[in-house]
């Protein structure tokens with residue numbers, strides 16, 4: 001099995017099957033929980049500017065476009081970006097030149113070279129664990145901070161450190177455990193390859209966003225129970241064990 005140095009290379013290699021991989025029961029609940037939470041915090045997307053960082057095959061960009069947003073889509077994996085273009089033009093039924101979306105092929109860390117960032121955006125998506133995959137967390141957070149208006153909202157998910165910890169204790173070796181504790185990273189992936197991802201403790205997410213001018217206003221577990229209603233209601237009690245954390249941050 002191939003071990004990818006950059007997560008984006010792994011996603012490039014699975015772009016053609018990515019959507020099928022995320023259609024199972026867990027991800028169906030996860031997507032609905034995310035959608036309900038965004039709708040709770042954002043009353044209208046009309047005229048709002050959304051930046052979808054690590055936008056993948058365009059699921060959330062398409063959703064925001066349908067709600068009336070203007071979207072900037074950022075994705076380093078060229079083939080994921082091509083899938084997103086195809087999906088969006090097909091589902092909206094329009095030539096992409098007539099859709100209010102701009103596609104940028106770059107990692108989150110290089111956004112400042114590719115975009116005029118200053119306080120432009122109302123909403124940021126970091127969905128699908130993008131912060132767990134970036135190479136330079138500080139640079140990424142700086143770019144997000146520069147890109148957002150006061151009051152802007154960031155919706156994101158990350159891998160949960162306590163879930164990684166549970167996995168190495170149950171299935172791993174002493175070396176795996178030491179590696180995780182020292183680097184906060186583990187190899188993850190699928191039968192198509194692996195790459196290293198960074199896991200976060202709930203308190204780390206709070207501290208990191210605070211350091212860059214945000215306040216975490218919602219922090220919960222993603223799809224922690226077998227229904228959307230239960231996951232929304234009780235997710236906050238599972239933040240020390242669920243696979244993924246789901247957060248909402250507000251620019252102060």
Ligand SMILES: C[S@@+](CC[C@H](N)C(=O)[O-])C[C@H]1O[C@@H](n2cnc3c(N)ncnc32)[C@H](O)[C@@H]1O
Pocket residue numbers: 007008009011012053054055056057058059060074075076077080106107108109126127128129130133134135
């Ligand atoms: C699990 S997918 C999520 C895609 C989409 N946001 C969604 O929720 O369906 C993670 C995405 O992050 C992208 N990614 C990896 N490294 C990145 C980086 N440094 N900056 C931005 N995106 C990155 C990958 O290429 C991939 O498309």
